[in-house]
Amino acid sequence: MTFYEKLRSIQEKNESLLCIGLDPDIRRIPGSLRASANPVLEFNRRIIEATADLVCAYKLNLAFYESYGEAGWRTIQATLALIPPEIVSIGDGKRGDVGNSSDAYAQALFQTHNFSACTVSPYMGEDSVTPFLRDEERGAFLLALTSNPGARDFQYLRVRGKPLYEHVIAKAKKWNRRGNCGLVVGATRPRELKKIRALAPGMPLLIPGVGSQGGDLKTAVRSGCDRSGYMAIINSSRGIIYASAENDFATAARGAAIALQEDINRYR
């Protein structure tokens, strides 16, 4: 099964385009979990158990895990083991390096860990990106137009009449020989999102930035889906995992996930 097929399959099964970002900040985890051997893992376990029927994907922002050092990598491994295999797991590390180093990153993400997809930075070009696309069962989302303010610094620069991010998209389409390349496009860029969907009608779009970053959900969904109403992945992290700071955080996360899933499906 190719990565696209896997994504489409779970989106249909759970009738969900929702991706929950598991970006646990130890300072925001309820006090009742702090006594457990691995509070972050326990937090993730409770969130996953409460939401696995509502999502198409979980995304782990590797930055947060790395800041815990060695224990963080153990937590990634253990968290991945808790995610049902039919759900997409995205290692969000925005990697990208010379060919043999990207090979090692791809090995780290897809073999050492068992992510089904990852995010990749395009700046270093083809040999830095294609190692992440070698296995048709694993996906790579190339950064195109990101949700943060700094996107203005380089991504909009005009090259031969088109913004840089469109050149990235053109290359992504060329490199997508196995049906496993996607794009990252921020929900904070509603107009561009529509154009990007037209440029890459069949690619999955990973769309962060709804919720705390202020992206408009309705436009993100309407513009981000493909013609059949799938292949957009709407990510929410803090809005769901910190829906409550108390012991009811898992129930609250489920409530927030249901509300967002329903909103997304209303707009599709």
Place this chain on the structure above:
Amino acid sequence: MTFYEKLRSIQEKNESLLCIGLDPDIRRIPGSLRASANPVLEFNRRIIEATADLVCAYKLNLAFYESYGEAGWRTIQATLALIPPEIVSIGDGKRGDVGNSSDAYAQALFQTHNFSACTVSPYMGEDSVTPFLRDEERGAFLLALTSNPGARDFQYLRVRGKPLYEHVIAKAKKWNRRGNCGLVVGATRPRELKKIRALAPGMPLLIPGVGSQGGDLKTAVRSGCDRSGYMAIINSSRGIIYASAENDFATAARGAAIALQEDINRYR
């Protein structure tokens, strides 16, 4: 002491612009080390002990360590503890993410681990880069023009008459408020290296790509140094750490490092 001062100080003390890349591939480590509890760490220890008086920096390519999972992160930590504190240690991970994620990456590299510098990818712009520049004692090398073939895909695209990498350099100069920002420029780009040194006369340049990637050492040194003959960091990985595949690897690495250090100093 700012990062620039630290770099200059060790370059003067050891009279060396040489950086050794500790990118250990378990398959290329001599068989005699494989029985030790942590062969990669033992390999690094022997290389560091044999070369610490010959270098200004060690660079750890994080990709290789990550491919070993949890043990890899333990090895990073233990390797950093073996590097004398006056020598620059570079965490080469080419990170870069939205502001709060880059904060977490900076924490991982500079606090959880204790790197004195890192490499950063520019694609996501200011808020993705500046978290790595907050502490004047720690440096960040922004990817400008890389040594790999894929550099052609985006870095040379012309924006308002100038290649993209020059726009990155202009921003790097602007973001360099604390004297701790450097640039990555491949030794495989001799003409551009000269131009880049002129554009950023005071910045340290991290220059990979001599040796196995085919960059010309003489031009890299002549073009990469600042006016006083410092602030270029010439990285070599495989050419030094795999100078011998036998038990004499550390002695051979010392020999290769001396030869390269002398060549560099001859061309300065």
